[in-house]
Amino acid sequence: MKKSKSIILVISIVVVLIAGLSVATYFILKPLFGEKDESNISPITKQLTEEEASKVIAEVNGEQILYKDFYFIYSQQAAYYGLTTEDEDSLSDDTKEILNTIKKELLTQLIQQKLAKQKAKEAGYEVTKERLDEASEAIEEMIRNMAEQMKLSSPSEAESRDFLKEARDFINSELKAMRITMDEYIRDTAEYMIVTDFMEDLTKDIVVTDEEIKKYYDEQLKIQQENPEEAAYAEVQLIQPASSRVKHILIALPEEEQQEYQNLKSEGKDEEAEAYLKEKLEAIKPKAEEVLNKAKNGEDFEALIKEYGEDPGMESEQYKDGYTVTKNSGFIKSFEDASLALGVGEISDLVEGPYGYHIIKVYEKTEAKPYTQEEKKSEIESLLKSQKKTNFMNEKMKEWESASTIVRHDDLL
Known part of the structure; x- marks a missing residue:
């Protein structure tokens, strides 16, 4: 089981608008919301006043960058680290210093973004109606994806909640708080698209031998x-890790009990959380033991999954053959340890976790071995090309900056 509020294996999602792309992605701040790992999405951004929103924090060749442009990405960056933008006064001096560094870096990125837009325009790249339509559809798709993730996080509420409306309302409330209209957001997204095209054209002749x-x-x-x-964290993983392909029967705790456990953990009450989990697991243990006995006595495991399993992932097309578990692959530790320790065809005892009890069966195992160069050629080429493009654009940005008039007001951040 992945470390996610949702029972099924979904990508961990955060509301991260971060637009940004640092140097490695050519200084473009991508104005797209990500998704949040919550079934109930609530506002995370404080409302800007008109005066705050319109403060000029930088000028690039006479074009202004407003505070709301900065706040647009900073508030989402804060959310990524679990903060709201109203938390700063309560932070330690060291943390405030780190945030100040982040703020200055984000302003640098905004300045570079503005320069890139100016250069793209000079080169003839314009926002057309077709681009605006494409940007609008990209935002709609993002909202649909967010709604789907919310639905996956709370499958029992799928009939009673309009997740699409909740996702749309969340995006609109965040934009409103930052005093950004939907039309502005669509245009920002379209501009990101054309600047991306411009950068790709600038670097299209870069090759890797x-x-x-x-x-x-x-x-x-x-x-x-x-x-x-450390191999699992390499930019290109050249060693295929030992793995187990498994399926499991989840005897789940009620969703409200799963959530209460997570709430206690997030509040730093680890001992209380573990005691709470132990108590709630004990209540469902008789049912879990009944199912375990059936599995150990040779009853069809697939049939038992269908009859008793409460992990929607086991019913999804994506995981119809099971979950592939490797060390440090993001599953909860008890699930990972049991999956890797079992042999092919073996069934685990009851495995405790924050979602309930797992009964795991291993269907296939592979040993660790190196990938061949040919197997990884495409990934390596992509990485090296990206690095070359980054270096090229670093130099190009230095040229643009040295030939530009840039005024920044870090004290207003």
């Missing part, structure tokens, strides 16, 4: 073989 790919593969494979614990 076979010799560079081989050099990277040989050097990185040696490093990953010498440091297997």
